[in-house]
Amino acid sequence: MTSAPARKSHRIAVIGGDGIGPEVVAEGLKVLSAIAPRHGLRYEAVQYPFSTDRWLATGGEHGGETLPDSAFAEIKDGCDAVLLGAIGDPRAPVGLVEHGVIMRLRVGLDLFVNLRPIKLYDARLCPLKDKRPEDVDMVICRENTEDAYTAKAEFTNKGTPDEVAVQPMRYTRKGTERIIRYAFELARRRNKQKKLLLIDKANAVRAQDLWTRTFAEVAKEYPDVATDHAYIDAACMWMLKNPEWFDVAVTTNLFGDIITDVGAMVQGGLGIAASGNIHPGRVSLFEPIHGSAPKYKGQNSANPVATVMAVALMLDHLGHPEAGRVIEGAVASALQSGRIKSLSAGAQKTSEIGDLLASAVAG
Numbered sequence: 001m002t003s004a005p006a007r008k009s010h011r012i013a014v015i016g017g018d019g020i021g022p023e024v025v026a027e028g029l030k031v032l033s034a035i036a037p038r039h040g041l042r043y044e045a046v047q048y049p050f051s052t053d054r055w056l057a058t059g060g061e062h063g064g065e066t067l068p069d070s071a072f073a074e075i076k077d078g079c080d081a082v083l084l085g086a087i088g089d090p091r092a093p094v095g096l097v098e099h100g101v102i103m104r105l106r107v108g109l110d111l112f113v114n115l116r117p118i119k120l121y122d123a124r125l126c127p128l129k130d131k132r133p134e135d136v137d138m139v140i141c142r143e144n145t146e147d148a149y150t151a152k153a154e155f156t157n158k159g160t161p162d163e164v165a166v167q168p169m170r171y172t173r174k175g176t177e178r179i180i181r182y183a184f185e186l187a188r189r190r191n192k193q194k195k196l197l198l199i200d201k202a203n204a205v206r207a208q209d210l211w212t213r214t215f216a217e218v219a220k221e222y223p224d225v226a227t228d229h230a231y232i233d234a235a236c237m238w239m240l241k242n243p244e245w246f247d248v249a250v251t252t253n254l255f256g257d258i259i260t261d262v263g264a265m266v267q268g269g270l271g272i273a274a275s276g277n278i279h280p281g282r283v284s285l286f287e288p289i290h291g292s293a294p295k296y297k298g299q300n301s302a303n304p305v306a307t308v309m310a311v312a313l314m315l316d317h318l319g320h321p322e323a324g325r326v327i328e329g330a331v332a333s334a335l336q337s338g339r340i341k342s343l344s345a346g347a348q349k350t351s352e353i354g355d356l357l358a359s360a361v362a363g
């Protein structure tokens with residue numbers, strides 16, 4: 001008789017970051033620790049201090065560190081996932097620490113999928129008239145490593161009336177194909193409407209003809225998945241008018257950034273929206289999509305639900321989809337029963353929401 005193999009222990013890098021980040025991450029970890037025994041989940045949470053405080057303490061503008069090479073290597077080679085709160089603080093130049101930590105991980109770990117489930121758990125949370133939970137259940141797959149976001153900005157004649165600023169939207173066939181293929185697989189696996197929508201602006205940005213052609217070619221391998229197309233402007237309009245038409249959508253980095261915030265509002269706001277930055281089979285990063293909301297820092301008033309939902313996505317990625325579903329169910333039931341009063345800041349203490357979700361998932 002052979003004994004069952006010991007279940008793998010996951011090493012999770014935890015970066016609380018700035019502002020409300022450490023507070024919401026603490027509640028995410030509380031829920032993780034509560035659900036772990038019930039699902040035989042073994043893990044070690046390794047705390048990393050990367051944040052604007054750290055950048056300032058190590059020199060700030062004079063060589064302060066954002067994410068040092070040694071920590072990047074530890075995360076890349078020794079961790080299974082990263083749980084991130086938020087980065088961003090007015091004491092640092094706009095975007096500097098965000099870029100040094102978040103973009104370094106997204107691009108350095110080649111996390112080419114930005115996965116954004118958009119689901120409404122209670123009709124009272126939706127700002128759209130007469131929309132119910134069954135009308136809002138979609139996933140946006142945003143390409144996460146290309147586009148203008150990873151191209152260099154160039155300024156000529158800076159500060160003069162003749163200034164010109166350029167930052168190209170750059171797409172590769174390989175980068176485009178892998179996110180489109182991921183989205184087709186997801187539409188098939190989800191098995192809901194089995195429909196994949198391509199969102200682009202190929203009529204105006206002709207470089208996106210690469211997306212049109214790649215989508216058409218990959219679609220031939222998925223005859224069971226219906227395809228559709230919308231330009232980004234129309235897609236934003238349709239998401240507000242008829243969210244029930246959406247199942248899985250795939251889009252570029254820039255347009256995905258914008259339309260997923262529209263989606264966040266449709267599902268109830270930044271207080272619930274979570275994302276996975278994923279490379280299938282490799283260390284991947286999970287986070288609430290909101291930022292560091294500096295005005296709420298240290299007040300125990302930010303809503304931790306988005307971070308708890310990021311933990312659910314992380315568990316799915318780590319091979320514990322059932323645990324992820326239990327967390328999602330606990331959030332849904334706490335919202336439907338009114339035990340979580342609101343997704344905004346201030347209605348309840350951050351720690352109180354964490355406590356009630358932790359006790360719900362502990363069973």
Ligand SMILES: NC(=O)c1ccc[n+]([C@@H]2O[C@H](COP(=O)([O-])OP(=O)(O)OC[C@H]3O[C@@H](n4cnc5c(N)ncnc54)[C@H](O)[C@@H]3O)[C@@H](O)[C@H]2O)c1
Pocket residue numbers: 020024085086087088089090095098102270271287288289290291292293294295301302303304306343344345
């Ligand atoms: N991934 C990230 O770490 C990330 C994402 C976006 C912005 N940022 C950074 O965060 C900083 C602040 O940016 P911002 O003000 O544009 O966006 P933000 O998401 O931090 O805050 C916008 C507003 O959303 C609400 N909000 C955000 N999180 C909430 C929560 N958990 N509970 C309740 N309400 C919440 C608040 O009303 C807040 O004022 C900036 O430095 C920005 O660069 C970081």
